[in-house]
Amino acid sequence: MTNVRLNGVPVDAYPRHAPEARRGRMRPITTTGHPVLHRPCRPVTAYGTTELAQLVEDLFATMYAADGMGLAANQIGVNLRLFVYDWTENGTRHVGHLANPVITRSSGRTLDEEGCLSVPGRFARVPRAEHVAVHGADQHGTPLTITGSGYxxxxxxxxxxYTRGRLFRDRRRPKKGRSR
Known part of the structure; x- marks a missing residue:
């Protein structure tokens, strides 16, 4: 049985895909080289709007269609500090979205392979913190702190x-035999 944490809060049950995805539409994924990916995004300042709700819905729909585990707004061409995620690890499923994310705590170091929907077909070993806390807000402006370990x-x-204009390949340690 999998435990589910929705925006960091345990819930009893949750569908296979975030309900927002049913209302969203798939958008094209922006790929490396597009300027919106390589500059810091604007902060979310208007919460509780239909436009922000639609963006969260579209992000979920696009992420699921592309078989991703996370997707930032600039990856669909929108210059806002916002991302969605859905990842299961060690019996816990983490689902949610976060506006204006800031890493407030990190510890440990790990080196593992990463890829990205905006950098198709490319992978690299990237150093990251093993444990983090990320603070931000949900689409309604409610403050959230999401903690995570491992992947x-x-x-x-x-x-x-991504919300800061930095791609995984900017942190990479190239893996022998893989293209950069």
């Missing part, structure tokens, strides 16, 4: 980096 911590760091 979920890697996901949180990866997506937070």
């Amino acid at each position: 979920f911590a890697r996901c949180l760091q990866h997506e937070t980096d």
Whole structure:
């Protein structure tokens, strides 16, 4: 049985995909080289709007269609500090979204392989913290702190980096035999 944490809070049951995805539409994924990926995003300042709700829905729909575990707004061409995630590890499923993410705590170091929907077909070993806490807000402006360990911590760091205009390959340690 999998435990589910929705925006960091345990819930009793949750569907296979976030309900927002049913209302969202898939958007094209922006790939490396597009300027929106390589500069810090604007902070979310208007919470509780239909536009922000639609963006969260579209992010979930696009992430699931692309078989991803996280997706930042700039990866669909939107210059806002926002991402969604859905990742299961060690019997716990983490699902949610975070606006204006800031890593407030990190510890430990790990080196593991990462890839990205915006850098198709490329992988690299990337150093990351083993444990993190990321603070931000949900689409309604409610403050959230999401904690993660292992690969979920890697996901949180990866997506937070995107909102700051930094791709995983900017942190990489190239793996022998793989293209850069």
